[in-house]
Structure formats: structure tokens, C-alpha cells
Amino acid sequence: MRVRTLAAAVALAALSVAVSAQNLDWNDIVAKARGQTVNFNAWAGDEKSNAFIQWAAQEVGRRYGVTLVHVKLKDTAEAVTRVVAEKAAGRNAGGTVDLIWINGPNFLAMKQQALLFGPFTQALPSYARVDTTTIRSNVIDFTIPVDGMESPWRRAQIVFVYDGKRVTNPPKSVAELLEWAKKNPGRLTHPSVRNFLGATFLKQALWELAPDPAALQRPATDDNFAAITAPMWTWYDALRPYLWRQGRQLPENGPAQRQLLNDGEIDMLVSFNPAEAAVSVHAGLLPDSVRTVVFARGTIGNTSFVAIPYNAAHKEAAMVVADFLLEPATQAHAQDFRQMGNFTVLDFAKLSPDEKRRFDELPKSPALPTNAELGTTVLEPHPSWMTRIANEWEKRYTK
Amino acid sequence: MSMVRRPGVLRLAPALTVGILLLPIAAGLVGTLLPAFGYLPAIGGRTFNLDGWRRLADYPGFGTSVAITIGTGVLTSALAVILAFGCCASLHDRPWMRRLGAWVAPILSTPHSAIALGLAFLLAPSGWIARALSPWLTGWILPPDVATVGDPAGVALVLGLLLKEVPYLILMIVGALNQVQARAHLAIARALGYGPAEAWLKAILPQIYPQIRLPIYAVIAFSLSVVDVALILGPSNPPPLAVLAVRWFSDADIQFYFPAAAAAILLLLLVIGIIAAWRGFERCAMLVGRRWIARGGRGGIATTAATMATLLFGVTFALSVLAIAGMAVWSVADQWRFPDALPQAWSLANWMRRFDGLAGPAWVTVVVGALATGVALCLVLACLENESRGHRRPGAAALWILYVPLLVPQVAFLFGAQVLLVRMNLDGTLAAVVWAHLIFVLPYLFLSLADPWRAFDPRYAQTAASLGASRMRVFFAVKLPILLRPVLIAGAVAFAVSVGQYLATVFAGNGRVATLTTEAVTLAAGADRRVIGAYAVAQTLFPLIAYVGAVLLPALLFAHRRGLRGHQ
Numbered sequence: 023m024r025v026r027t028l029a030a031a032v033a034l035a036a037l038s039v040a041v042s043a044q045n046l047d048w049n050d051i052v053a054k055a056r057g058q059t060v061n062f063n064a065w066a067g068d069e070k071s072n073a074f075i076q077w078a079a080q081e082v083g084r085r086y087g088v089t090l091v092h093v094k095l096k097d098t099a100e101a102v103t104r105v106v107a108e109k110a111a112g113r114n115a116g117g118t119v120d121l122i123w124i125n126g127p128n129f130l131a132m133k134q135q136a137l138l139f140g141p142f143t144q145a146l147p148s149y150a151r152v153d154t155t156t157i158r159s160n161v162i163d164f165t166i167p168v169d170g171m172e173s174p175w176r177r178a179q180i181v182f183v184y185d186g187k188r189v190t191n192p193p194k195s196v197a198e199l200l201e202w203a204k205k206n207p208g209r210l211t212h213p214s215v216r217n218f219l220g221a222t223f224l225k226q227a228l229w230e231l232a233p234d235p236a237a238l239q240r241p242a243t244d245d246n247f248a249a250i251t252a253p254m255w256t257w258y259d260a261l262r263p264y265l266w267r268q269g270r271q272l273p274e275n276g277p278a279q280r281q282l283l284n285d286g287e288i289d290m291l292v293s294f295n296p297a298e299a300a301v302s303v304h305a306g307l308l309p310d311s312v313r314t315v316v317f318a319r320g321t322i323g324n325t326s327f328v329a330i331p332y333n334a335a336h337k338e339a340a341m342v343v344a345d346f347l348l349e350p351a352t353q354a355h356a357q358d359f360r361q362m363g364n365f366t367v368l369d370f371a372k373l374s375p376d377e378k379r380r381f382d383e384l385p386k387s388p389a390l391p392t393n394a395e396l397g398t399t400v401l402e403p404h405p406s407w408m409t410r411i412a413n414e415w416e417k418r419y420t421k
Numbered sequence: 422m423s424m425v426r427r428p429g430v431l432r433l434a435p436a437l438t439v440g441i442l443l444l445p446i447a448a449g450l451v452g453t454l455l456p457a458f459g460y461l462p463a464i465g466g467r468t469f470n471l472d473g474w475r476r477l478a479d480y481p482g483f484g485t486s487v488a489i490t491i492g493t494g495v496l497t498s499a500l501a502v503i504l505a506f507g508c509c510a511s512l513h514d515r516p517w518m519r520r521l522g523a524w525v526a527p528i529l530s531t532p533h534s535a536i537a538l539g540l541a542f543l544l545a546p547s548g549w550i551a552r553a554l555s556p557w558l559t560g561w562i563l564p565p566d567v568a569t570v571g572d573p574a575g576v577a578l579v580l581g582l583l584l585k586e587v588p589y590l591i592l593m594i595v596g597a598l599n600q601v602q603a604r605a606h607l608a609i610a611r612a613l614g615y616g617p618a619e620a621w622l623k624a625i626l627p628q629i630y631p632q633i634r635l636p637i638y639a640v641i642a643f644s645l646s647v648v649d650v651a652l653i654l655g656p657s658n659p660p661p662l663a664v665l666a667v668r669w670f671s672d673a674d675i676q677f678y679f680p681a682a683a684a685a686i687l688l689l690l691l692v693i694g695i696i697a698a699w700r701g702f703e704r705c706a707m708l709v710g711r712r713w714i715a716r717g718g719r720g721g722i723a724t725t726a727a728t729m730a731t732l733l734f735g736v737t738f739a740l741s742v743l744a745i746a747g748m749a750v751w752s753v754a755d756q757w758r759f760p761d762a763l764p765q766a767w768s769l770a771n772w773m774r775r776f777d778g779l780a781g782p783a784w785v786t787v788v789v790g791a792l793a794t795g796v797a798l799c800l801v802l803a804c805l806e807n808e809s810r811g812h813r814r815p816g817a818a819a820l821w822i823l824y825v826p827l828l829v830p831q832v833a834f835l836f837g838a839q840v841l842l843v844r845m846n847l848d849g850t851l852a853a854v855v856w857a858h859l860i861f862v863l864p865y866l867f868l869s870l871a872d873p874w875r876a877f878d879p880r881y882a883q884t885a886a887s888l889g890a891s892r893m894r895v896f897f898a899v900k901l902p903i904l905l906r907p908v909l910i911a912g913a914v915a916f917a918v919s920v921g922q923y924l925a926t927v928f929a930g931n932g933r934v935a936t937l938t939t940e941a942v943t944l945a946a947g948a949d950r951r952v953i954g955a956y957a958v959a960q961t962l963f964p965l966i967a968y969v970g971a972v973l974l975p976a977l978l979f980a981h982r983r984g985l986r987g988h989q
Contacts, residue, residue, distance in 0.1 A: 061933060069949050076777065093933050096943050100671045100932055110463025111843040118849050118931060131674070208566035214657065216668075271568050274657065281950060285547035286759040287564050306756050307949060420482035420659050 051338045056087035058339035063101035064123035066094030074362040088339040098128045105137050105331045117333030121340040124329045126164040127405040139330040141170025148348035153369035159325040165404040172327035175347040176364040178294040179323035182315045188289045192315040196227040203264040209289040211266035215415040217275045221408045223292045228254040238403035242410050297363025299389035314391045323399035354380035434803035445838045452837020456682035464675045473679030482659025490662040493575040494645035497582040505590035507730020510621040525588035528741045530964035532921035535957040537581045537653040539744025544569045547759040549747045555760035578655040584741045586640050597632040618727035623714045639827040642692045646830030649923040653945050662688045666832045689833040751954030771951045786936040790919035793858040797866045805874045823864045835928040849931035857929035858919045866915040873907035909971035917964035
């Protein structure tokens with residue numbers, strides 16, 4: 023098998039680079055990074071995130087002399103494909119992808135195929151402040167050990183955003199959601215299941231309804247998939263006729279779904295950003311009557327990372343950017359709902375009082391959930407569940 | 422450059438042009454055909470097999486996807502042809518008919534995706550039309566739950582394609598009319614008692630059809646294989662075949678390359694099959710039409726039908742204008758919710774804040790467009806000049822070669838071409854994008870420039886030569902100034918084609934070369950409509966500026982030379 027040999031060779035090459043990265047002094051890395059250009063492949067479907075990356079580009083340019091270019095993706099898989107194509111063409115160095123906004127299945131795919139550079143996170147000075155104990159998703163990405171092959175930068179957790187003018191008693195579980203939809207037909211939708219948010223909507227239902235939720239932490243098998251997902255499909259079959267367009271048409275992604283709420287086509291949406299409502303009201307993307315609700319038993323949450331492909335041309339600058347994203351000032355800026363509104367991956371206990379104050383001084387909003395309301399973060403199931411759910415959904419509902 | 426070498430260089434121009442066109446297409450087709458049958462060693466496909474085809478056929482929505490592709494493609498083509506014929510039949514005797522080209526040109530130069538984005542907002546249940554009529558007429562406080570965009574049958578997609586394909590065909594017909602003695606034949610037909618539309622359909626259409634056959638085939642191929650418009654207006658579960666292929670080509674699971682390549686090849690076969698079927702239909706229509714003409718009936722329904730077609734074209738034209746207008750309003754809106762007909766609050770902040778974001782892609786758009794147009798212009802002028810220096814005029818085969826890029830579905834060769842670019846270490850470079858654009862820019866430029874160039878009165882050149890001017894001098898001092906207007910207009914057309922390229926930019930640019938069009942389509946998936954509006958307006962503006970410049974420049978340059986201000 024030539025491919026496997028190739029993969030092994032590439033893995034070896036990546037390993038040798040990794041060793042050198044671990045041994046390198048951070049100052050050397052920063053010195054080498056100066057003047058380099060980082061092609062940051064990042065999903066570009068959200069204006070606020072795009073603006074944040076623009077801001078980050080200015081900052082790293084000013085402070086480190088690194089040119090950060092946002093390569094805008096419709097789907098993170100495009101970047102994975104690109105690295106695969108480069109490997110296929112034998113370009114094992116000088117690759118065009120320097121940094122990828124990644125997690126879950128894409129991370130698993132790249133890690134399995136040895137397409138990643140690392141481990142590198144221990145070399146980043148700011149990594150020491152990352153919460154690795156209570157925010158388990160910072161070290162376990164969709165049940166896959168991160169092993170230092172990707173560096174966290176933002177958190178996500180399922181919440182529901184609703185129009186407070188039209189919804190007075192928002193549902194607090196997927197069962198209540200079904201009841202609400204029956205009373206309000208056509209006023210709820212979810213992103214396409216090919217999209218991570220749409221798939222997560224189903225995973226939330228899966229976790230709440232599965233007879234044995236613990237099984238979700240292990241890969242799905244032909245034997246257990248049908249039994250564990252059966253209650254979820256029953257629930258979805260009951261819900262689907264009451265969805266917007268009877269579920270026959272779905273928004274492609276989260277922002278498209280938000281546009282529907284803003285256009286008055288739906289009353290409630292699922293979001294992966296607890297600050298979605300506050301951020302969107304501030305940006306004029308949602309009416310200021312929107313509020314946020316979190317399901318009572320907890321909701322699925324995960325961490326977004328940045329990873330460096332094995333053949334990246336500018337690994338040093340990519341590491342400098344990864345470190346910059348973890349600096350407390352950067353994280354506080356990201357958490358400000360006027361900017362991006364992403365809850366931090368850092369551990370407040372590891373911050374200095376000055377660093378902590380940056381977070382305390384952030385503006386408040388009635389659309390923002392409190393930490394208590396956010397409740398428990400449920401760990402993501404193994405990626406195989408998502409893949410299988412997406413395939414099964416396609417089989418059931420694509421006609 | 423010495424006088425001795427120049428003719429030799431010129432003689433190479435046609436071969437070079439054909440090479441630039443066909444090389445990437447041929448290589449790309451091979452690069453798609455092999456993986457379709459399982460061969461792509463780089464990702465483990467070392468034996469030929471039918472797995473890709475099997476996976477394609479096993480896709481749950483496969484049958485529907487093929488049906489949507491054929492249905493929307495054939496319906497769009499047929500409607501576009503009927504509307505264009507009807508429109509020309511009923512408007513041909515209007516004095517402003519000759520100016521119709523000038524009217525539809527701005528619509529034609531607007532990228533498909535910009536119009537599609539605008540149309541999506543126009544038609545949505547919460548869109549502009551519904552907002553304008555609610556609640557005073559419709560009684561809607563909330564938008565109704567009806568699929569008017571992205572509907573499973575693809576009606577919105579057909580409409581979106583018609584907005585651009587009808588003007589395109591009309592322009593082609595107007596061009597073809599210059600090649601026949603339309604006026605004289607119409608006068609005879611009218612004298613024989615045929616109504617105006619009837620006279621056109623019976624006396625003119627049969628004469629010009631051979632000349633618009635290839636443009637019609639291009640419309641068929643485009644409608645079947647369009648990606649950007651389908652992403653914005655088409656159904657998504659399942660999508661048309663071209664969108665499915667692109668979706669799979671960019672799937673994280675590389676094993677999807679195989680069914681993606683199979684889907685792309687199937688699309689190519691569908692295009693070939695439907696063009697062949699159309700060709701068969703032409704023969705039948707010819708037989709029936711001949712009998713219809715020979716019967717000599719007067720005052721039939723032809724005139725009514727043509728008037729209907731014209732009205733429908735009027736509707737599509739109005740929709741195009743409104744679509745862009747809607748985007749323009751969004752670009753200066755702050756808050757605009759259903760059912761308000763106009764924004765509650767206005768703001769220029771979208772433009773100010775987005776300036777940095779817009780400036781980069783806008784710059785790339787202009788540079789790529791200018792380079793592609795410049796290179797194409799040099800090649801086309803060299804080909805035409807070579808032709809007019811006595812080498813033989815290219816025949817029908819050459820015309821087909823020019824049309825190859827417009828007839829082969831883009832997905833069928835762009836992926837294969839991307840692998841070629843990666844191997845040449847050219848992927849993601851500006852040069853690669855310019856080359857990819859050149860494939861589509863060249864045919865349009867050649868087709869727009871060839872007729873005026875060939876119509877150039879050779880006596881001007883002969884007079885100049887007899888006064889002792891070299892061929893070079895004749896070209897630059899006599900021919901170019903006289904033909905400046907058509908050259909600039911052809912350039913503007915070419916530039917517009919470049920601005921509108923989506924798939925070619927994505928594949929050749931490896932996603933790293935962002936133009937206004939790639940940005941707009943990426944954002945279309947749901948970002949802030951105010952931002953989409955700004956991009957759509959910018960997308961419309963640049964080709965328009967080029968077009969207006971092409972019209973005004975000769976008038977400014979030759980203000981003191983009436984004969985050169987150009988009305989040819």
C-alpha cells in the first residue's frame with residue numbers, strides 16, 4: 023500500500039519538525055516569525071468572526087511583524103481538502119495552508135492522516151493559562167485527545183435564541199421544544215444537518231433522548247447506532263412537519279438561520295454561541311427583543327482550535343498567531359459582545375488580577391445568559407456519531 | 422522587433438490562443454475522467470473501478486438531483502429561446518430596437534451571482550415584493566410559510582437564470598441580424614400581408630438560426646451546470662448535480678473525490694445528450710416550421726405569442742433592475758424588518774466599515790479582470806490581424822473550438838485542472854486565476870470583436886500602405902483608432918466575464934484569491950444582508966464602469982474627429 027507508506031513517511035517528517043519546535047526557544051520562534059505571512063484558513067460565514075480576524079491581523083502585524091491573511095472558507099473541510107491535495111501532489115513542505123480554524127471531525131481526519139504539525143501547544147507561553155481541568159473540551163475534542171496538536175481559542179455551547187415578543191415561556195428541553203413547535207407550526211427551523219450546527223441540534227436531542235448517553239463517548243458501531251438513535255429519530259419525525267417549510271428546506275448555516283429570525287420567518291433559533299443574541303442585537307442583526315435560553319439538563323459544548331498542517335510554509339508565524347489568540351487581552355476582546363462574544367477558554371484562577379479585570383469590565387446585556395444559566399456543558403459525542411447521523415438523516419429525508 | 426520576424430510571431434497567435442483554451446480543458450477533463458473510474462493514486466485509487474459511480478447512484482437524492490438538473494436546465498433554455506425570439510419578433514420594427522443592445526448590456530455585464538442574490542431577497546416570503554404589499558394588501562403580519570426561493574422544484578433557479586440568459590440571446594440575435602438582409606426581407610414579407618411578428622418569425626428567424634445555434638447550446642450547457650446561481654436560488658436537498666459535485670469535491674472525506682468526479686462526468690454526458698436532443702428537436706422544428714411557413718397563413722397567433730413573450734421579458738428585465746436596487750438599498754440600510762417596505766433606519770456605516778474588507782477583493786477583481794482582458798485582447802487582436810493579412814479565415818471548426826469553454830461544464834474540468842496547477846506549483850497564484858479566467862474571457866472577447874473587425878473597410882489600410890506606412894503603423898495609426906469603440910466594448914464584455922467568474926476563481930485560486938464574486942457567494946450562505954448588498958453593488962459597479970468607459974472614451978478621445986466617435 024503506497025498510500026500508507028506515504029502517510030508514514032509524512033508522519034515521520036512531521037515528527038522530526040515537531041521535535042525541533044519543542045526544543046526551540048520561544049524568542050527564536052518569534053524572531054523567525056517576523057516577516058512571515060500566515061494563511062489562516064478560517065470559516066468565513068460570520069461577519070463578527072471575520073472582523074475579529076481582521077483585528078487580530080492588525081495586532082499581530084503591529085506587534086510581531088506577522089502578516090495574517092484570512093483565507094475565507096465556506097466549510098473547514100475545504101482547507102483539509104487543500105492539504106490532502108498538496109500531499110497528493112507531493113508538496114510536503116512549503117504548503118499553502120499555515121493555520122486552520124478546526125475541531126471535531128476535521129481535526130480527527132487530519133490527525134488520523136498525519137496531516138498535522140505538532141505537538142506545539144506546550145511551546146506557546148500563553149497556553150499555561152488555558153483551563154484544562156474544568157473545560158474538558160479544551161483537551162478532549164469530540165472525544166479525541168488533543169495531544170497538543172491544536173491550540174484552543176474559542177468556546178461554543180448550544181443555546182436557543184428566541185424573540186421575547188412572540189415567545190413568552192421558552193422550552194427548556196427537546197421534548198418541550200417539540201410541544202412548542204406543535205403549537206407554533208412553521209416558526210422553528212435548524213441549519214442543514216451537513217452543517218455542524220444542524221448536526222449538533224440533532225446531537226443535543228440524541229443526548230437528551232438516548233437510552234444510554236455514555237455510549238456516545240465511544241465510536242458508534244453498526245450494532246449500537248440504530249438502537250441508541252431510535253428515540254431521537256422518533257422525536258425528529260414528530261417535529262419535522264412543524265418546522266419551517268415542513269422541514270423540506272433548511273437554512274445552510276447559522277447566519278442564514280439568524281437572517282430568518284431577523285426577517286420574521288421564524289421565532290426561535292439554535293445557536294452555538296451563548297452571546298449570539300447580545301452580539302446580533304448590537305450589530306443590528308436581530309431585534310432587541312431577543313433573549314437566550316439554555317436547556318435545563320445542560321447542552322452540548324465544544325472548543326474551537328487552531329491547527330498547523332504538517333507542510334505549512336510558515337509554522338513559526340502560525341505559532342505566534344496561535345499564542346496571540348490565547349493572550350488574556352485577546353480573549354477578553356473576543357468575549358466582548360460588541361466584538362465577537364465568545365466565552366473564553368482561559369482559567370480565571372490562572373489569571374493575574376489585572377488580566378481578570380479585563381473580563382470583569384466587559385459590558386452587560388439582557389440578552390446574555392449568566393454563567394449559572396449556561397449550566398453544565400455536555401461533552402461532544404465521538405465524531406462518528408455526527409457522521410452517521412448526517413448520513414442517516416440524508417438517507418431518511420433526501421428524496 | 423524586426424520587420425522580418427513579426428509575421429511569424431503573428432502566425433503563432435491562433436495556435437497559442439487555441440493552446441491556452443484547450444490545454445487546461447483537455448488536461449482537466451482527463452483529470453476528472455480518471456478519478457471517476459477510480460484512478461487517483463495520490464489518494465489510494467490505483468485500480469480502475471466503478472465505485473465512484475456506485476456511490477453516486479447510491480446517494481439518496483440521486484434521481485431527484487438528476488431530474489432537477491435536466492428539468493431546470495431544459496426549462497431555462499427553452500424559455501430563454503422562446504422569450505428571446507418572441508421579443509425580437511415583436512420589437513424588431515421599433516426604432517429603438519437597435520439600441521436594445523445598449524439597454525441589456527448593463528444587465529449582461531452584471532455577474533450572475535449579484536442578480537441571484539438580489540432576486541433571492543426580492544422573491545422570499547419576507548422579501549421586498551412581500552414587504553411592499555404587506556400588510557395593507559396581503560394582511561400578512563408575519564411572512565407566509567411558502568418556499569419561493571430554493572424551492573425543491575427549482576422554479577426560483579429557472580427564473581434567476583432567465584434574467585441573464587434572455588438578454589444574452591437577444592444580444593446574439595441582434596448581432597446575427599446584421600449578417601442577413603433583414604430589412605429587405607421583412608419589407609417583402611410585410612408587403613405580402615404578414616404581420617410584423619409573423620414576418621420576422623417566418624422570414625428572418627430561419628436565416629439567422631444557424632448563427633445563434635452555438636449561443637443556444639452555450640445557454641443549455643450553462644443552465645445545466647451552473648453552480649453559483651444554484652447555490653443561491655436552487656434547491657439544496659438534494660441540489661442539482663453540479664452543486665453536488667462541488668460539494669463532494671470539497672468534502673473533508675477525500676474518498677468523495679470519486680463520486681464527485683463521477684457526478685461531474687455524468688453532468689458532461691447530460692450536457693452532450695441534451696444538446697444532441699436539442700439538435701434533433703431543431704430538425705423536427707425545421708420540418709414543422711417549413712410546413713407552417715409554406716401554408717402561408719396570415720394573422721395567426723404568432724403576433725399575440727410574441728407580444729406575450731415581450732411582456733414576460735419586460736417582467737424579467739424589471740426583476741433584474743429591482744434585484745440590484747434591493748441590494749443597493751440593503752447596502753445603506755441599518756435596520757430593515759418585515760413588513761416595512763423600506764428600512765426603518767439608514768446608514769452609510771456598511772460602506773465605511775466594510776471598506777477595508779471590500780477594498781482587497783475589489784482590487785484583486787480589477788487586477789485579474791484587467792490582466793485577463795489585456796492578455797485576451799492581445800491574443801485576439803493578433804489572431805484577427807493575422808487573419809486579415811491574408812491567411813485564411815478560420816472555418817466552423819474554429820468557432821466550435823472557441824465555444825468549447827462555454828459548452829463543457831466547468832465542474833467537469835476545473836477540478837482536474839486544479840491538480841495540474843498544483844503540480845505546476847501555480848495553484849493559488851494570481852497567474853493561475855488569470856489563466857483560468859482567460860479560458861472564459863477569450864471566447865467572449867473574440868466573438869464580440871470578430872464581426873466589427875472583419876467588417877473593417879480594407880481600403881483604409883490600402884490607402885495608408887500606399888502612402889508608405891508599415892503594416893505595424895497601419896495597425897496602430899489607422900485600424901485601432903477606427904475600431905477603438907468595438908475594441909473597448911469587447912474589452913468591457915471580457916472584463917465583465919472575468920468579474921463574474923466564481924468556480925474558476927475558487928479552483929484556480931485554491932480559495933486564496935478572493936474576488937468580489939467569490940466573497941459575495943461565500944457570504945450569500947447567510948451573512949449580514951447589508952454586507953451582501955454592498956458586495957452585490959460593488960460587483961455590479963465595476964463592469965458597469967468598464968462598459969460606460971468603453972462607450973464614452975472614443976467620444977472623449979476623438980472629440981475633434983466626428984467620423985471616429987463611432988457609430989459602426
